Amino acid sequence: MTTALLAAGVLQLADRLADIGPELIDEYWPLVKRLGWFLGVALLVTVPGWYLLVPSVSRIVRHRNRNNPTLEQAIARHLRLIVVVFGIAVGAAVAGFTGFLTDSAIVIAAATLALGVAAQSVVGSFVSGTVLVADPEFNVGDYVKWADGEGTIRSITLRVTRVQTPDGELVTIPNDVLTKQEITRPFGHGHFQVVQYVSLSYDDDLEAALAGLETAAEGLEQSLDAPSPQVYVDEFGGDAIVARVHYWIDEPDRREVFAARSTFARSAKQRLEAAGLTIAPAAKRNLQGAIEVADAA
Template identity: 30%
Template sequence: MMLLQQEPLFDPQQYISPLVSAVTTVVLFIVVFAVIYLLGKYFLTRAVERTLEHRGFDETLISLAVSTTVVITGVGAVALAATVAGFGVVLAAFATLAGALALAVGFAAQDLIANFVAGVFIIQDEPFSVGDWIEWSGNSGVVREIQLRVTKLDTFDNERITVPNSDLANAAVINNVANDRRRVSVGFGIGYEDDIAQARDAIIDEGSRIGGVLDDPEPTAPVTELGDSAVVLSGRIWIDPDESSYGAVRAQFVEAVKERFDAEGLDMPYPNTELSGGIEVTNVGAGEEATGD
């Protein structure tokens, strides 16, 4: 009988070469990734941080830019390491998937991204800062916190408003305390028979007596309107918004002038309508009764 020679079912030698190749590829990928990531992170983040600090950017934006640089460095390190290690096909598939995912996320989060970008510009351009009294789109409040996505404000009724940054970035924002001087203007009406010079002196004198009112520019009260029922003088005083409250000074101004006008007999007329002509009254009931007889 012939003995048939059979090959062993398991030959370890045939798996050694592929295993060594796989281990070498993985090690090469890890080494290249570590080197590129660590060196890139060290040099790029320091360069970005120093550049932004030199240009006077806000600390929040610098921190954001550094974090973004770290992420970009990591992605770049993965791409370069995969290319060097021979993972080109996997890398291409990953890039396609990542692109499709980024597009989907971009459509889904476009409002969030818009608020985020607007927050970056608000922090950098500084149209207002914490503590400022601002007005926008018929709203007003005192800024309490500026975040990358929203800005938080307090109203004068002590209500908290959270506003998306895109709303503020796209609106005309009035910063009432941005400058070192703020004018307080109040219209005071007097009768056509009253003395304009007397009223002007009363307005200017009372305005200058209010605490916090600046001497330069000095208070004025020009005639600004000839209304239907009154001659209107605009009382104008100036304050430092950092030192005095606009609302409080305006309230004092209005009350002081009203009391002064009352004391000096100056009329503050309100709108009224005068009807002229005649009215004929007919007794309809009596007429119907006479006709029936």
């Protein structure tokens, strides 16, 4: 049954082709030529762009962001789309298929306006993503702070950036949000200064306490000799003298800073307690007033 239907269809197609005369061929031949020019020029533009331009740009992006394959894939995908659209546009222009653009200018303008309004946020994030990609100080693995949070950059795409917070959460942030506000990169710029505050008792020897804090900072494995650790009296509080300790670490990340602060705190506590000095003395309050006792009877 199926074979018979197929044979009948072939016979009908042969009959129709037999009816095509020279006049019909002459009528459609210009359109066939224009289609040939369109396909030829479109392929001539698209193929080199697809197999030469896109791989070259991908290699540059891969070298620039070795730990971010997501970005490389996103750029390659968008660039292929641009190459195809450009090839179609050039092919249409060479083949003479651009006349409908002038005939339908109002419709195309209205469609373009509607599309632009609808895609405003997406385009904004795309442009912002391009800016972030081009910024050499914004890379996968960097620890950054912005107005709404902080964390380590895990991936950068042309639309969003994904950041892992200190609590382990993965936050997806539109790129236009990041480019509209100040971004701080506390680590990764050479020497990093760590500042810690220690409360000391008014009753203890201040100079001995400051010397003990300086020795504790100098004894840190991570602490640099130059600049050397420094200890200052920061303020006279209501219950204690607040000392400020400065020391420097070379090229740390966030965990190394936390480890150094913890090591310094333990060392300072041991040294000051061994010297009979008090850290963070208890608050003292003077109470005044009278107490009335009611008669139980």
